Amino acid sequence: MLYSLQLIEKEILMKNIALLTDFGYQDEYVGVMKGVILGVSPDARIIDLCHSIKPQSIQQAALLLQRSYQFFPKETIFCCVVDPEVGTSRKPLAIRAGDWLFVGPDNGLFSLVIADAKASGTLLDLIVLDQSKYWLDKIGRSFHGRDIFAPVSAHLANGVTLPLLGSSTIDYKELDLPNPQQVENGWEGTILHIDHFGNCSTNLTSEILKTVTNSRLIINDHQIDRLTQTFGEANPGESIMMLDSSDHLSICIVNGNAQETFNLKLGDCVRLIEKN
Amino acid sequence: MLYSLQLIEKEILMKNIALLTDFGYQDEYVGVMKGVILGVSPDARIIDLCHSIKPQSIQQAALLLQRSYQFFPKETIFCCVVDPEVGTSRKPLAIRAGDWLFVGPDNGLFSLVIADAKASGTLLDLIVLDQSKYWLDKIGRSFHGRDIFAPVSAHLANGVTLPLLGSSTIDYKELDLPNPQQVENGWEGTILHIDHFGNCSTNLTSEILKTVTNSRLIINDHQIDRLTQTFGEANPGESIMMLDSSDHLSICIVNGNAQETFNLKLGDCVRLIEKN
């Protein structure tokens, strides 16, 4: 019976750890982080969120995390490692923001999640990791994903509470993201994300789209007048604009690749104007 | 004791969900589907079958699924999302075919699995998903993998039965695959699959190979006379034909890349003839 109860408690404590890194799939880095996590927390469930963040692109990671975390179960621990300043004085953080937990470097990666928590007035708790007993015994200077963030995430999964891991703080690094600008006749936005299909997602949302009656999207020398709700309602090869699955206005080609066709890249300007 | 019994039931119900998509590894799409699944079915075990289907290539996904599903445990749920018509009237399906379950769009993706079930006279049950209480609360128009197919798969893993998910049907979209053609002196086939090693797999099977006594394979301007049973029995760099691990005649170069060397692509014709 004693064993049984331990098992039941384990079951109740079992936690999800989602990994987000710029490590790619070429090396052992992600696999080794998983090995470290399972060494500390054998029952943790590890989920790959994404490992294809462009090397050192904190902005891309922050945006991807913001689009994703609310689809995960409450109490999921997001272990995020895009860490160009590893080994310097940049702070290692653990964060509770609402129903989710986040572990990783303080470099802007978490600022959109923190902004969400502030906007919704939900629980927000930031901890600077300084209790090295929750880290690997030997800490290197170039792979804190393995040495600090993986074991800390695993201890959180085991039920260690945030205050045990370090000291409370209110400071954190903010990300400097471009905002849509109102211009004559409409809005100017920026391409913030390009996905595997070549769909180019902007910082223009449905709120902004509503302010334009007959919308035309202008990118480089091209204009797109067709606004659809689905890919299927336009013809293969047709250029469309569409609100994507995270409510951002996207530039797409049905069954094609808008990025390649229009030669688009991250940071490119788009204009959403009234068709006359 | 009550808790113990609940645990035991959970154990018995634990199901495998295998994911097959064309989402690639660049974005959060696959990770978010996993988050949704674990929100509905915390004990489901998620397995990545493949996420590198060429964008919108229903044929490639259908062939890969057919080569794979019988190696998975019975009752595995295959959640498959190659869905160029997402948001249109194409039907969302859940299927039992023999000992396995399949969830995804009705666009031909499942027609080879259904053909297998028909050929073997095993259980076959098709359901059009129309019970939205098993979907996410807010359904978008461009990501039914997240909004419909992931949660439906998770409910199946939880023990929800097919009839609860929608209405029975016998209609489904068939895939139009090229068949081997008998020609003078042999057979004409088609390259249907090229793998990561550059091995090019055709629609010619061992059955067809048996009908040719001294086989010669002709592709573009090249001919291959060496038929082996293993890579190791030929020399590095040698061109061979070989029955691959799913019983299809393949064009290979030992420790090399046949696709690149012979400049081959999907859909290319091959001829298997008698050497004179």
Added chain:
Amino acid sequence: MLYSLQLIEKEILMKNIALLTDFGYQDEYVGVMKGVILGVSPDARIIDLCHSIKPQSIQQAALLLQRSYQFFPKETIFCCVVDPEVGTSRKPLAIRAGDWLFVGPDNGLFSLVIADAKASGTLLDLIVLDQSKYWLDKIGRSFHGRDIFAPVSAHLANGVTLPLLGSSTIDYKELDLPNPQQVENGWEGTILHIDHFGNCSTNLTSEILKTVTNSRLIINDHQIDRLTQTFGEANPGESIMMLDSSDHLSICIVNGNAQETFNLKLGDCVRLIEKN
């Protein structure tokens, strides 16, 4: 109560199986191996160590395995498939080396792990797999990862002991790796690994670095004088040498790509000399 005890035993027996292959992410090969494993051992936990080994590169796999295995929990089973000689007489192996188990072809892949075990005087046990009752029923000639190594790993996870799987041996294939050579004024080394960030790791370790007082690294026509402990202490774009997370001297560019910038490749020579 009986059920409860079975559950507890299952829990205790639950094992990790880490996969290392050159199968890439394009095909169904890895997914199918997972299906086979779960068919034999439904409770095994499968971890992707890496599937991006360069096709047929036994050396790359052996080095990656050596850098990784000690970060995994004890009793983890490493199922490794880089197997250019599949189908020939090369032996299939299962190995205990210290606290870990290894399954795969006898082609040098495990020789560094075996050398570690010999060096530390720990337990070492080599078994040639010849008991086909632990394999799939139908064994092909080109995919022993699926037909032999996956099911054998899963039986190990179920608690089948090594001696049941085959016959004891002391022979195994050794890998021929270049060693650092002492030269006038310093050492000559070799680039053995290039990671996703373009960092180029050599066979020169901290032991060797200590013998050079004012170190200068020479590669092709370039020289690097800056030795740092972290990326962060140099400026973006600066070329540095640094001991990487597995104690090998690496050539790096801060927030850049040394491989591309200096046009480096595996096997390239580097010289570590005294700056005068």
